[in-house]
Amino acid sequence: MKVLKLKKHYLKDYLNVLRNWGEVYGPVKQEDKYIYGLLDDLDKLDTRMLRTILPAKKFLVPPRFSTFTFKDHSYEPELNNLPNRVVFGVHPCEIHGIVILDKFFLERFPDPYYGERRRRTAILGLSCVPDDKCFAKSTNTHFAEFGFDLAFNDLDDFYLVWVGSSLGDDLIRLKLELFDEEIKQSDLQKYMEWRAWRDTQYKLNLDLTAMPDIMELNYESPLWEKLGDKCLACGACSMVCPTCPCYNVQDQIRPNKTEGKRERLWDSCMYKQFALVAGGHNFREKRSQRVRLWYTHKLKAFITEFGKAACVGCGRCIDTCPVEINVKTVVSELKGGK
Ligand code: SF4
Ligand code: SF4
Structure with missing residues (x-):
């Protein structure tokens, strides 16, 4: 899997460029909670979010949507005018949630409405640090190896960015000059230290064996x-x-x-x-x-x-x-x- 670096101060520039591909959503603070909101103003982005009220499934299976219109003896599926969307800030546990929905709606019960939205939605992951309600380490969902298009790992002044799909690769190429393709040994070291530190931050551990x-x-x-x-x-x-x-x-x-x-x-x-x-x-x-x-x-x-x-x-x-x-x-x- 390809990995690049993005200096933190370029993040908003990059998200701005992604608007050329589709609507850009990300974590936005609403009173004392967070939602995935439309980033029409990039200053709304708040990467401190730990969990949104509704999960990113709302982009793939909206809470309410029309599947088709009908008139007399004919019908018209509502699949053609769906927008391309970028959802930034999806945490690893939620990416695992999307992989579970994929099993359900792409493999077990193939659903064209889910499939089309999934195809048109770029999932941009973001690393997180748990609070006392997270137990993703217990469910082994605290890292995501697939299920995303890009995944950003926050390492203080830069992100390590994993490219997880050909769409992710296309999105990087929209502004490749913002990224650094050379990963140094010191970057790798920093990442490994971050992983070890983050593992120690899980306060809630549930034993789900058997x-x-x-x-x-x-x-x-x-x-x-x-x-x-x-x-x-x-x-x-x-x-x-x-x-x-x-x-x-x-x-x-x-x-x-x-x-x-x-x-x-x-x-x-x-x-x-x-x-x-x-x-x-x-x-x-x-x-x-x-x-x-x-x-x-x-x-x-x-x-x-x-x-x-x-x-x-x-x-x-x-x-x-x-x-x-x-x-x-x-x-x-x-x-x-x-
Ligand atoms: S378990 Fe809690 S959240 Fe779920 S339906 Fe019952 S009261 Fe509501
Ligand atoms: S902790 Fe588990 S059961 Fe509860 S909302 Fe999250 S995924 Fe669902």
């Missing part, structure tokens, strides 16, 4: 009733999780009843209606059943299916759930409070 077995053994545990009693079924955990892929479909039909559009919206298995089927039967009527399903998906089913948990240790559920149901508390309870 989680599928532990989940299986706890299938009938009273823990799920206890969690179900607390859960508000608000769905916030699903909205903020970089790996939650579920969506609903609804038609918006105009009053003439012959034209309209079909929309896709983020959904959550924490909602009561999620498993409601025609005839009124609900496969997961109880909140306890829905909480159990959510954690079965994250900590058991995905590992069994793909060999990896569907949790990338980003800490968003820890930051978001109003009643402290999150991977940290649930794993601890599943292990008997350890």
